[in-house]
Amino acid sequence: xxxxxxxxxxxxxxxxxxxxxxxxxxxxxxxxxxxxxxxxxxxxxxxxxxxxxxxxxxxxxxxxxxxxxxxxxxxxxxxxxxxxxxxxxxxxxxxxxxxxxxxxxxxxxxxxxxxxxxxxxxxxxxxxxxxxxxxxxxxxxxxxxxxxxxxxxxxxxxxxxxxxxxxxxxxxxxxxxxxxxxxxxxxxxxxxxxxxxxxxxxxxxxxxxxxxxxxxxxxxxxxxxxxxxxxxxxxxxxxxxxxxxxxxxxxxxxxxxxxxxxxxxxxxxxxxxxxxxxxxxxxxxxxxxxxxxxxxxxxxxxxxxxxxxxxxxxxxxxxxxxxxxxxxxxxxxxxxxxxxxxxxxxxx
Numbered sequence: 510x511x512x513x514x515x516x517x518x519x520x521x522x523x524x525x526x527x528x529x530x531x532x533x534x535x536x537x538x539x540x541x542x543x544x545x546x547x548x549x550x551x552x553x554x555x556x557x558x559x560x561x562x563x564x565x566x567x568x569x570x571x572x573x574x575x576x577x578x579x580x581x582x583x584x585x586x587x588x589x590x591x592x593x594x595x596x597x598x599x600x601x602x603x604x605x606x607x608x609x610x611x612x613x614x615x616x617x618x619x620x621x622x623x624x625x626x627x628x629x630x631x632x633x634x635x636x637x638x639x640x641x642x643x644x645x646x647x648x649x650x651x652x653x654x655x656x657x658x659x660x661x662x663x664x665x666x667x668x669x670x671x672x673x674x675x676x677x678x679x680x681x682x683x684x685x686x687x688x689x690x691x692x693x694x695x696x697x698x699x700x701x702x703x704x705x706x707x708x709x710x711x712x713x714x715x716x717x718x719x720x721x722x723x724x725x726x727x728x729x730x731x732x733x734x735x736x737x738x739x740x741x742x743x744x745x746x747x748x749x750x751x752x753x754x755x756x757x758x759x760x761x762x763x764x765x766x767x768x769x770x771x772x773x774x775x776x777x778x779x780x781x782x783x784x785x786x787x788x789x790x791x792x793x794x795x796x797x798x799x800x801x802x803x804x805x806x807x808x809x810x811x812x813x814x815x816x817x818x819x820x821x822x823x824x825x826x827x828x829x830x831x832x833x834x835x836x837x838x839x840x841x842x843x844x845x846x847x848x849x850x851x852x853x854x855x856x857x
Contacts, residue, residue: 527578528552529603530585531596533650534615534662535643536635537626540587543613543662543670548585553577556587561632571598578606591647593654600655612650612659614675619644619743637741642780645750649675702815703808704752707801708762708772709857710820711838712746712781713739715847722846729856733764737771741779744840748818749782756815758784761804763797763857765789794855798823802831809833823852 530552532540544554555573557566570586577584586599596612603610619640626634650659661675709715718735721728752758758781764772766788773786787804801824808814819825820838828835850856 524609526607526609527581528583529574529578529599529608529610530583531590531599531610531612531650531656532585532587532615533590533596533612533647535617535619535622535647536589536640537622537629538615538617539625539662539664539670540613540615543615544585544587546670548583552583552585554585554587558588558633567598571602574599575602575606578602578608589643589647591643593648596650596654596656604655609657610655612654612656612675613672614650614659614661616649616661616663617644617647617747619747623743638778638780641741641746641750644747645753645780645782651675700812701755701757702813703759704749704756704815705759705761705805705808705817706745706749706752707817707819707821707824707838708760708764709736709739710742710841710844710847711818712742712749713775714742714841715739716841716844719844719846722850727850727856732857733768733771736764736768737775739775742838742841745818745838746779746781748836752816753782757812758782759787759808760784761787761801761808761817763789763801763851763855765793765856766791789855789857796823796853796855797821797851797857798827800855802827805833806831821848821851823848 530548532544534540541556544552548554555570555577557570560566560569563569570588574584574586588595590596590599600610602608622640623637626637626640650656652659659675660672663671665671706712713736715736717738717740718732721732721735749758760772760776762772769786769788772788776783776786785808787808789800793800798821801819801821805814805817805828814833816834816836817828818836818838819828820841820843822837825835825837847857
């Protein structure tokens with residue numbers, strides 16, 4: 510059992526080496542607050558946010574880190590630092606100056622990070638797509654990467670933090686982030702199996718446009734046109750980003766074919782993984798529970814389908830009846846109206 514504490518772990522008093530701390534986590538995950546509370550009085554701060562307009566921010570950051578370590582000053586690097594591409598130069602600099610290099614890992618909580626980011630003002634607030642782009646690259650640091658120690662930091666629910674030695678669950682768990690998800694295939698399978706994702710209610714939050722369907726007659730043009738403004742569903746995005754590391758991603762939606770370009774633009778604008786997009790044929794008004802398994806069978810003709818993710822329980826039942834591995838998207842509250850138009854009217 511890990512021992513948790515509300516403060517960072519103190520280095521061995523007999524260890525005279527300067528300390529280089531690397532914070533790793535999404536934007537708005539609490540890193541800067543953690544530094545201010547626990548390191549500001551003892552460690553210098555280096556962050557690219559402090560020189561946003563510098564022409565060569567990476568070069569300047571490394572110069573500041575090396576200058577501090579050369580003087581024996583403990584230092585914290587507060588950026589997202591999502592991958593070994595960012596860690597490696599810092600670890601190398603730390604080793605060159607005889608420093609103890611420690612990572613503090615902030616496991617991603619996309620929903621709350623987006624909420625905290627939305628509350629920020631001015632240049633501190635980043636576009637949501639920036640958070641998702643970081644999530645796509647985010648990797649859990651490990652001692653095997655060259656760190657002397659790795660600690661995990663979580664909010665304690667009372668405005669503070671809990672710190673514990675980070676467990677190493679292995680590379681296969683790098684991108685699961687605590688979601689209920691299948692065990693992904695090994696990364697070296699060729700051709701890579703497919704991870705198939707629904708859109709509406711799985712990746713795209715459609716609730717803002719359901720009012721178009723409450724009118725009589727239903728305003729289908731308005732409903733589909735508004736899809737360009739769909740917010741992302743954070744849980745679904747975390748899942749598709751995880752799947753893309755081990756699988757080829759495909760999208761299977763009950764949206765009609767005439768929505769293809771708007772849908773492709775939406776996927777690209779939000780930096781979601783590229784993949785085939787299967788849609789309802791023009792004039793096809795069969796229930797989603799009939800159309801979507803038919804489309805999935807086409808994909809499965811020449812490729813292994815590792816998992817299919819959908820929010821429509823009737824569609825999921827149909828997939829399972831045909832032997833597909835299903836993950837039910839339950840993160841958006843069920844919308845009876847949406848289910849009716851999917852199954853009774855065959856429109857989406």
